[in-house]
Structures are given as structure tokens and as C-alpha cells.
Amino acid sequence: MERVYNFSAGPSMMPLEVLEKAASEMTNYGEAGMSVMEMSHRSKDFDKIIKDAEALFRELMNIPDNYKVLFLQGGGTTQFSMVALNLLRKSKKADYIVTGQWAKKAMQEAKKFGDIKVVATSEPDVYTYIPKVKREDFREDADYVYICMNNTIYGTRYPYIPDTGDIPLVADMSSNILSQEYDISKFGLIFAGAQKNIGPAGLVVVAIREDLIGFAPENCPVLLDYKTQAEKDSLYNTPPTYSIYFAKLVFEWVKSKGGVKAMQEINERKAAKLYDAIDKSELFKCPVNKEDRSLMNVVFVTGDDALDKKFVAEAKEAGLVNLGGHRTVGGMRASIYNAMPEEGVDKLIAFMEKFEKENK
Amino acid sequence: MERVYNFSAGPSMMPLEVLEKAASEMTNYGEAGMSVMEMSHRSKDFDKIIKDAEALFRELMNIPDNYKVLFLQGGGTTQFSMVALNLLRKSKKADYIVTGQWAKKAMQEAKKFGDIKVVATSEPDVYTYIPKVKREDFREDADYVYICMNNTIYGTRYPYIPDTGDIPLVADMSSNILSQEYDISKFGLIFAGAQKNIGPAGLVVVAIREDLIGFAPENCPVLLDYKTQAEKDSLYNTPPTYSIYFAKLVFEWVKSKGGVKAMQEINERKAAKLYDAIDKSELFKCPVNKEDRSLMNVVFVTGDDALDKKFVAEAKEAGLVNLGGHRTVGGMRASIYNAMPEEGVDKLIAFMEKFEKENK
Numbered sequence: 107m108e109r110v111y112n113f114s115a116g117p118s119m120m121p122l123e124v125l126e127k128a129a130s131e132m133t134n135y136g137e138a139g140m141s142v143m144e145m146s147h148r149s150k151d152f153d154k155i156i157k158d159a160e161a162l163f164r165e166l167m168n169i170p171d172n173y174k175v176l177f178l179q180g181g182g183t184t185q186f187s188m189v190a191l192n193l194l195r196k197s198k199k200a201d202y203i204v205t206g207q208w209a210k211k212a213m214q215e216a217k218k219f220g221d222i223k224v225v226a227t228s229e230p231d232v233y234t235y236i237p238k239v240k241r242e243d244f245r246e247d248a249d250y251v252y253i254c255m256n257n258t259i260y261g262t263r264y265p266y267i268p269d270t271g272d273i274p275l276v277a278d279m280s281s282n283i284l285s286q287e288y289d290i291s292k293f294g295l296i297f298a299g300a301q302k303n304i305g306p307a308g309l310v311v312v313a314i315r316e317d318l319i320g321f322a323p324e325n326c327p328v329l330l331d332y333k334t335q336a337e338k339d340s341l342y343n344t345p346p347t348y349s350i351y352f353a354k355l356v357f358e359w360v361k362s363k364g365g366v367k368a369m370q371e372i373n374e375r376k377a378a379k380l381y382d383a384i385d386k387s388e389l390f391k392c393p394v395n396k397e398d399r400s401l402m403n404v405v406f407v408t409g410d411d412a413l414d415k416k417f418v419a420e421a422k423e424a425g426l427v428n429l430g431g432h433r434t435v436g437g438m439r440a441s442i443y444n445a446m447p448e449e450g451v452d453k454l455i456a457f458m459e460k461f462e463k464e465n466k
Numbered sequence: 467m468e469r470v471y472n473f474s475a476g477p478s479m480m481p482l483e484v485l486e487k488a489a490s491e492m493t494n495y496g497e498a499g500m501s502v503m504e505m506s507h508r509s510k511d512f513d514k515i516i517k518d519a520e521a522l523f524r525e526l527m528n529i530p531d532n533y534k535v536l537f538l539q540g541g542g543t544t545q546f547s548m549v550a551l552n553l554l555r556k557s558k559k560a561d562y563i564v565t566g567q568w569a570k571k572a573m574q575e576a577k578k579f580g581d582i583k584v585v586a587t588s589e590p591d592v593y594t595y596i597p598k599v600k601r602e603d604f605r606e607d608a609d610y611v612y613i614c615m616n617n618t619i620y621g622t623r624y625p626y627i628p629d630t631g632d633i634p635l636v637a638d639m640s641s642n643i644l645s646q647e648y649d650i651s652k653f654g655l656i657f658a659g660a661q662k663n664i665g666p667a668g669l670v671v672v673a674i675r676e677d678l679i680g681f682a683p684e685n686c687p688v689l690l691d692y693k694t695q696a697e698k699d700s701l702y703n704t705p706p707t708y709s710i711y712f713a714k715l716v717f718e719w720v721k722s723k724g725g726v727k728a729m730q731e732i733n734e735r736k737a738a739k740l741y742d743a744i745d746k747s748e749l750f751k752c753p754v755n756k757e758d759r760s761l762m763n764v765v766f767v768t769g770d771d772a773l774d775k776k777f778v779a780e781a782k783e784a785g786l787v788n789l790g791g792h793r794t795v796g797g798m799r800a801s802i803y804n805a806m807p808e809e810g811v812d813k814l815i816a817f818m819e820k821f822e823k824e825n826k
Binding site for chain 2: 112
């Protein structure tokens with residue numbers, strides 16, 4: 107069977123060149139005489155891999171020097187706990203903006219550890235837009251403000267970075283990391299599960315401003331304290347070595363394509379043509395507020411559940427797979443991360459036009 | 467460069483056939499049209515992979531039906547926290563036997579959460595033996611007893627399973643899982659980091675008796691509660707999908723070789739011939755109490771640091787790599803996990819004989 111165009115929300119497509127390189131090195135990496143998977147995490151070979159991965163990530167995302175970059179485990183969900191455990195450090199208050207299920211889950215988890223306020227939410231409107239918040243909306247003594255930059259399920263993203271003044275801003279960038287340029291100095295902490303734009307599931311990359319490290323409570327589980335891994339350059343215990351190696355290959359691939367700036371241009375072009383096709387269509391519509399539309403996850407519906415299902419099934423037959431919306435919302439969702447070739451988007455648009463003609 | 471014999475303590479050698487199969491499927495798995503790494507964890511293809519992995523693990527380790535098998539993240543270190551958080555459920559007391567650095571770290575972590583007693587330790591004798599403990603040594607109301615079955619750094623393993631009566635016995639089996647047969651019904655919980663006998667670092671496999679699930683405190687971080695993943699068959703959030711797939715390939719490989727019983731026979735033969743060579747040598751000696759010697763990690767020294775270093779360096783030149791002891795103890799250590807071919811042990815013995823002749 108040929109490789110398909112995989113519109114899954116994550117895990118999702120990886121660059122074919124990267125997969126091929128990983129395959130070619132699987133039994134023997136360079137002069138090591140072994141797979142990266144078989145290397146001691148204390149070996150010189152692996153030390154170079156993790157250092158290169160960090161340097162590339164810093165370069166690509168323009169991470170300031172006063173931020174630590176950590177390669178951790180446990181996914182975004184463990185970050186929901188860690189952010190609260192570590193950053194509720196003075197007033198034990200934090201303010202959350204709830205723009206989807208992931209922000210909501212993060213907020214609910216944080217409630218175990220402090221006084222959490224939902225400052226704004228678009229839940230009553232099925233998360234179809236990003237609330238506009240101002241500096242005055244946040245509690246003056248909040249320890250941090252939390253947002254989810256891109257909402258995979260609902261197809262939205264923040265078109266702006268909220269102004270939180272001196273309050274550290276924490277952002278879940280799992281589904282938009284490396285997809286567009288950001289001024290990281292405006293954030294206190296960002297994190298991203300790897301399985302969309304970085305690499306294999308089971309790795310999460312964190313960038314945290316150094317002054318926010320060291321405030322976990324004494325009885326904090328050792329690996330949920332950012333300090334543990336910050337002091338050991340992510341090598342306190344055995345890290346997910348193969349995933350870090352794979353991430354490094356993806357970072358090299360992004361760099362070879364011109365970096366995040368170039369990725370952003372391609373992503374904007376891919377998204378624009380797909381939204382354009384939807385907006386011009388008489389069959390499909392996108393429920394998301396125009397200025398808040400995600401570059402990564404394009405949500406659309408026909409308004410007829412049965413027709414949606416038919417679309418998803420026939421698209422699959424045409425090699426365009428995983429176009430079903432999240433199980434909680436239905437409809438369609440095309441996730442077009444960095445590794446989705448523009449050709450895949452073109453084929454999807456052509457298929458949509460054909461489907462519309464056949465189903466008038 | 468040719469593949470070497472890699473005696474690393476972990477991550478360490480993987481079966482070459484498994485690496486080759488993974489490489490061959492890297493860009494396209496079966497009829498999926500994509501890599502396993504690119505699959506949604508909610509897809510039918512991945513569902514079969516994780517279910518097959520669990521069934522194989524249950525079969526190989528003979529896991530009773532009233533135990534849950536979980537595929538988790540965070541390594542053994544996260545288990546140090548989870549065991550204490552979840553199993554300190556009544557008296558909040560637990561008894562630890564300290565037979566090396568890992569058991570000690572587990573004990574220190576548990577102290578954050580309860581009243582921890584070191585019932586026995588071989589630390590004063592540099593962990594060269596396994597203490598003999600009896601039922602009466604444990605506190606009657608202890609919530610659990612904790613042991614590390616095989617001690618990678620010091621080259622020991624329990625030659626017996628401690629009798630703890632009704633008190634659940636918890637065992638870290640990271641470095642001896644799948645290497646010999648055990649009666650799992652004698653344990654309340656076992657866990658194993660994958661990076662020795664299972665697969666890529668970043669995956670940890672847990673088998674927990676069902677009646678021990680559900681006692682985490684209310685403010686337990688969501689993923690540190692065994693109940694969270696037990697209720698969702700390890701799919702509460704995105705699991706380390708590629709690592710689980712790779713583990714499945716290793717389980718299939720173990721099964722194809724005759725299962726754990728056959729592995730144990732091979733491991734006993736490999737270890738016996740290596741210990742025999744050491745005991746017969748006039749240059750090398752093994753500091754470990756004979757009946758407690760590990761099948762997986764064979765520790766030996768010449769008694770001369772400079773000569774030890776020379777041995778490790780010259781062995782490396784001969785394609786026998788990572789034979790240095792742990793950085794805290796020095797000397798030599800040959801880790802001979804399931805994937806180390808018997809031929810590798812034979813070559814090591816031949817090299818030791820040659821080295822001894824040349825360095826009388």
C-alpha cells in the first residue's frame with residue numbers, strides 16, 4: 107500500500123525524509139556500531155544528540171538564553187500538573203483562559219493545587235472563538251496566566267499574545283510549536299507534546315524562564331519538579347532517548363526548509379487555500395470565527411451528520427485519511443501540520459470539489 | 467562500522483531482527499500507509515498493536531487475570547513516586563529493603579509521602595549481597611514491602627522472593643524482566659523500565675493487582691494515579707505509541723525463542739560461563755556473594771584501577787563496548803540482557819583470557 111495523506115490531529119504525519127533517515131540508521135548510527143535506541147544515555151554519542159537537539163530547538167524557536175529547555179516525559183497532561191505544582195509559588199492563585207478541552211483539563215488539574223479562576227471562556231459558544239482579554243482581566247496577584255495557543259479539537263488559535271504584564275504567561279503549544287514565529291520572551295513557560303510537529307509521542311519539550319524554577323513544594327514527586335531535570339540537563343534519569351534523536355532529525359528538517367519563518371509561510375498558504383475553498387463552497391462551512399482560525403487544524407462541516415460520515419469514508423478511499431472530527435464534536439477536521447505536504451492540501455481541496463458536485 | 471557487542475547497563479542491545487523489522491516498517495506499517503509513529507493512538511491499527519503487546523506480555527510473564535497491565539511513562543523514577551503515592555493507603559507505613567542505589571532512591575522518594583522503614587540493607591558491605599529477610603522482619607501494619615529484584619550497579623539479584631505474608635510486595639524488575647520465570651501472584655505490583663529487556667527508554671510496564679488500585683490521595687497528579695490509566699487501558703492520554711509497538715516486536719521475539727523459560731536457560735548458561743571464567747582467573751574477581759549473583763549484570767575487577775581502565779579500553783577496540791562499571795563504583799560490568807547473543811559472552815571470555823595472559 108502507498109503512503110497516504112494523514113490528516114490525523116496527532117500523532118500525525120512525519121516528514122518522509124526523516125522517517126527514511128531514521129530507518130537507514132536503525133541498526134547502526136554513524137560510527138557507533140549500534141542503534142541510537144541501544145546507546146547509553148551517558149555515552150558521548152547520545153550526549154551529542156541531545157545537545158544538538160537542544161541547540162537546534164533554541165535556534166528554531168529563538169529561545170532566549172535565560173530559559174531552560176527540557177526534554178521530559180508524560181505528555182501535555184503531566185505538564186498540566188507540573189505547571190500548577192511549580193508555578194503556584196506565592197499567592198497560589200492562577201488565572202486560566204478556557205478555549206477548549208485541553209485548557210479546561212489543565213484548569214481542572216490545577217484546581218487540585220491552588221485557587222484557580224477562569225478569566226474567560228468560549229465554552230458557551232462551543233469554543234468557536236478566542237476571547238479577547240486585557241491586562242485588567244487578570245488578578246493582580248495571580249502567580250501565572252494559562253492559555254492553550256492552538257486548539258486542535260475546535261480549530262482555533264490565538265491571533266495575539268495576551269498582555270499579562272508582569273504575570274508569567276504559560277502556553278500549551280503542543281499543536282502549533284515550530285509552525286509560526288513567536289516572541290518567546292513574552293512567555294514564562296511554553297510546552298509542547300512532540301506528537302504533532304516534533305516527533306514520537308512520549309516526549310514533551312518545555313522552555314521555562316529560569317527564575318520560575320525552584321518553587322515546587324517539598325513533597326513534590328521528584329520528576330514533577332522542573333528543578334530536577336533543569337539541574338541535570340534532562341538527564342536526571344534515562345530520558346526517552348530515541349524520541350529525542352527523532353526530534354533532532356525533525357529539527358534538522360525544519361532548518362533545512364528555511365526554519366520556522368519558512369514553515370509559517372507555507373502553513374499560512376496551505377491554510378489559506380483550504381479555508382478559501384471552504385468559504386467558497388456551498389456545501390462545506392467552517393464554524394470558526396475568521397480571525398481565530400487555526401493554521402494547523404481546519405475544522406469544517408456540511409451540517410448533515412450522515413453526509414459528513416460519507417465524506418470521511420470516501421476521502422479515506424482516495425488516500426486522504428483521518429479526516430473525521432474529534433469524537434466529541436463530529437464533522438471534519440484536517441490537521442495540516444508542518445509535515446503535511448502542500449500537495450496533500452491540494453488533493454484534499456480537489457476531492458472536496460468533486461464531492462460537492464456529486465452530492466448537490 | 468560493524469555492529470558491536472554492547473555490554474551497556476541500559477539502554478542496551480536490542481535483538482537485531484527486531485531492529486531490522488522496525489526499520490523495514492518505518493515508513494509504512496502493513497496496510498496502514500503510514501509509520502506506526504504517525505498513527506493516531508485511537509486508530510484501529512494502533513489499538514491492535516497495544517492489545518497485542520499486552521496479551522504477549524501477559525502470556526510471557528504469566529500475569530494473573532486479577533492484575534492490570536499498564537504502559538506508562540516517566541521511567542522507574544516515576545514509579546518510585548507512584549508506588550508510594552498509591553500504595554501508602556492505610557497505615558501510611560512501608561518497609562524497604564535497600565540493596566543498591568535504585569532501592570535507596572525509591573526509599574528516599576517514598577519518605578516524602580509516609581513513614582518509611584529500612585528493614586534491611588547491604589549498604590555497609592557495598593551492596594555485595596542480598597540480605598535474608600523473614601516475615602517477622604516487617605511491620606505488621608506496613609502497607610507494602612519494597613524490593614529491587616536485580617541491582618544493575620552491584621551485580622546482585624534476589625535468589626528468593628521474600629515472604630511478606632499478606633503485605634503486598636512491590637518489586638522493581640527493570641533489569642530482570644523477561645529474563646527468568648517468576649510467580650507474579652507473589653507480588654502486589656511489579657514494574658520495569660523498558661530500556662533493558664523490553665524496548666526504547668521512555669516506556670515503563672507495570673503489573674498491579676487490581677485491589678491495590680484506587681487509593682491515591684485526592685490531590686494526586688492525574689497521571690500519577692494508577693486508576694487513571696487502569697480505567698482507560700493506558701489510553702487516558704497519548705501513550706508512547708512507537709515504544710509500545712517496539713516492545714510488542716520484542717515480546718514476539720522472546721516468544722519466538724521459546725518464551726521466558728527458554729530465555730532463562732540461555733541467561734543461566736551465559737552467566738554461568740562468564741562467572742566461571744572470572745572465578746577461574748587469577749587476574750579477575752567478582753566481589754559479589756555467589757548465591758546472589760545477577761544473571762543480567764556481571765561485575766568484576768582486577769583490583770587495580772589503571773588495569774581496569776586498560777581492560778575497558780582494549781575491549782572497546784575489540785568490539786566489546788561499554789564494559790566500564792557504573793561511574794560510582796568503577797571496575798568492570800558486563801550487562802548481558804536477553805538480546806546479548808551467547809557469542810558475545812564467548813568473545814568476552816576469550817578476550818579476558820587473552821588480556822590476562824598479556825598482563826600477568
